[in-house]
Amino acid sequence: MYRYVGPGELLVAAAAQDGGRPLESFEAVGAWAARVSGEPFTYVVDLDGRLLVADRRSEHVACAGGRDVLGAGELSLRWTGAGWAVAEISNQSTGYAPAPGSWPAVAAALDRAGIARPGGFTAAFEFRHCPGCGQLNLVKDGDYTCCLCETALPE
Template sequence: MPVEYEYVGPAEILAAVRPGSEGARIASGGDFAAWVAARGDDELAEPFTFVVGLDGVLRLAPRRSEHVACADGWPVLSAGEISFVLDDGRPRVDEISNQSTGYCPDPASWPAVADALDRAGLPHPGHFTDPIIFRRCPECRERNLVKDGHFFCAVCSAELPSTWNFRPQK
């Protein structure tokens, strides 16, 4: 069963989400082709914000978009950044990460992304090319990006857990 990632970023960013702000729904190769045609191949040169909604569908938005806006404020199955290249005129995923400090998805969210890309007919590398490890500090509750296997909070230096720990706070 896939994990549902709820938004864990700043409340003011969530509050700024407006209905209809969600990313472009890419459920098929035709959806992607129409989306690119509306923008031009040149736009493929820049990475995009992506989410995989609870419906398992990929949604894309410009890179500087907030993931929570791309998801229209809803929980997701994964989120991150994605870039494409054209091979003989056909798009394929070149680089993809789970870089989303709003949702902090675990690298284990990859299968949901792969399923969404497969359904959309978009070839991909089969894994996050730049997997990101996020942990919440058990002491100060700050979101942390773990670098070089250094499992210590950047704010208070407390030790971070070895497993993903962003369950909603009750």
């Protein structure tokens, strides 16, 4: 389970919203995919294991309605002729900073929605909080250095 770790004002605003659209059927997935027409979008997996989606410009915390999640990131779909499939999927959410280990919850939500999926994230990210300044960092290219204060991040 991941708690929101982003700016407090976004959490306050998100708590007043309904959250993302659940994708729990073939029809719901098709309607959403037609709406976003191949663009990546924001997703979260709620604590009930449901896949919730929102426009890419939406905050993950808004998609989650301010609640804790089992997974979060960005997702794009493609039509295979036989059904919907993941084109790309990541755990990129600085609001929740989910670990790559969130994949089983994400995979189960995709299965529940009837979306064919790969065996893991197509792009997986590591996040670390800086012990010096508290900044959340996205670890890139194995560089465990804070982007603000250059303190070494925990590996």
